Amino acid sequence: RKEVEQDPGPFNVPEGATVAFNCTYSNSASQSFFWYRQDCRKEPKLLMSVYSSGNEDGRFTAQLNRASQYISLLIRDSKLSDSATYLCVVNRGVNFGNEKLTFGTGTRLTIIP
Amino acid sequence: EPEVTQTPSHQVTQMGQEVILRCVPISNHLYFYWYRQILGQKVEFLVSFYNNEISEKSEIFDDQFSVERPDGSNFTLKIRSTKLEDSAMYFCASSAGLAGAYEQYFGPGTRLTVT
Numbered sequence: 001r002k003e004v005e006q007d008p009g010p011f012n013v014p015e016g017a018t019v020a021f022n023c024t025y026s027n028s029a030s031q032s033f034f035w036y037r038q039d040c041r042k043e044p045k046l047l048m049s050v051y052s053s054g055n056e057d058g059r060f061t062a063q064l065n066r067a068s069q070y071i072s073l074l075i076r077d078s079k080l081s082d083s084a085t086y087l088c089v090v091n092r093g094v095n096f097g098n099e100k101l102t103f104g105t106g107t108r109l110t111i112i113p
Numbered sequence: 114e115p116e117v118t119q120t121p122s123h124q125v126t127q128m129g130q131e132v133i134l135r136c137v138p139i140s141n142h143l144y145f146y147w148y149r150q151i152l153g154q155k156v157e158f159l160v161s162f163y164n165n166e167i168s169e170k171s172e173i174f175d176d177q178f179s180v181e182r183p184d185g186s187n188f189t190l191k192i193r194s195t196k197l198e199d200s201a202m203y204f205c206a207s208s209a210g211l212a213g214a215y216e217q218y219f220g221p222g223t224r225l226t227v228t
Contacts, residue, residue, distance in 0.1 A: 032215065043204055043219040044156060087156070091215070100146070100158035100169060101206075101217055 001026045006088050006104035014112050017078050021107050023071040023088030032091035032099070033064055035073045037084040038106065044087055047073075075109075083111045115139045117220035119205050125226045126195055134190045134223045136205030145188045146206040146217060147180065149173070156204065162188065163210070195227045 006023045013019045025033075033050035048055065050062040050071055061074040071088055085106040091099045118137045126132050138145050147159040161168040162180055170178075179191045188207075192199055202224050206217040 034216065041202070041224075043222050046216055046218065049216060099215070100161060100171070101148075101156075102158070103156040105155045 002104075003027060003102045004088055004090050004104035006086075006107050008105055008107060010108040010110060012110045012112055013078055015078060015080060018074065018076050019078055019109060020075075021073045021086050021088070021109075023073075023104055025069050025071070025088075025090045025102075027090070027092055027102075028069060030069075030090045030092050033062075033071050034089040034091070034101075035060075035062055035071075036087040036089055036103075038087055039084050044089075044103075047086070078109075078111050080111050080113060083109060085109070115141075117205055117207055117218055119203075119220035119223050121223060122221065123224045123226070125228065128197055128227055129194050132192050132195055132225065134192075134203050134205075134225070136188045136190070136220055137186050138188055138205065138207030139209075139218060140186070141209065142207035142218075143210040144168075144208045144217075145180075145182070146208075147190045148204045148206060148219075149201040150204065150222075151201045159190070159203075192225075195225075197227050200225055200227045 004025050035047040036044040037047050038044045050064045054063045059076045063072045085108045087106045088104040090102045120135045145162045150156045158171050160170040160174045177193045181189050202222045204222045205220040208217045
């Protein structure tokens with residue numbers, strides 16, 4: 001089983017629609033979870049951290065289900081500028097000094113005008 | 114807004130040559146990382162660095178690789194004898210490492226092309 005698994009897409013979604021991404025992780029000891037976005041040939045940019053209680057930032061909502069080892073990202077009222085690859089990222093521990101990030105392969109999203 | 118910077122943006126080198134990739138992490142951050150991304154593949158961890166020593170390294174980070182913090186601001190990745198398969202985007206990242214502030218922020222990357 002892959003450490004972090006995502007549907008690679010592509011997702012082609014009309015502007016204004018709601019789109020949901022899912023991700024599963026294999027290491028039950030993982031403690032920290034993130035969504036990054038990556039534009040073509042650019043660096044990963046932190047979109048949001050994911051907390052057990054779920055969290056929302058504007059049009060973006062992230063959820064974590066530790067029992068199922070499942071993370072989700074919901075984008076509402078999608079904009080053309082949301083077109084990017086969305087990376088599910090897991091950090092295995094709370095010893096934040098030496099904790100590597102493990103990336104999924106990413107889900108490619110294209111918003112269609 | 115503070116950001117991680119990297120130089121050069123693109124480096125072309127011949128197989129067997131040494132390259133040094135440079136990074137300036139965010140100024141009050143304590144933890145530094147190198148990742149790489151081969152074209153079309155996922156981002157992979159190479160090494161983490163704290164308090165002037167390596168905290169963890171992956172199996173990719175073999176004896177050809179080394180990291181250094183030569184002064185108070187720069188963080189470098191050296192590849193001693195480049196191979197064709199070292200061609201990739203190399204990202205530097207840093208994190209504050211404080212409780213509740215362990216998010217990692219990435220630089221724009223150096224595209225390394227080995228010919």
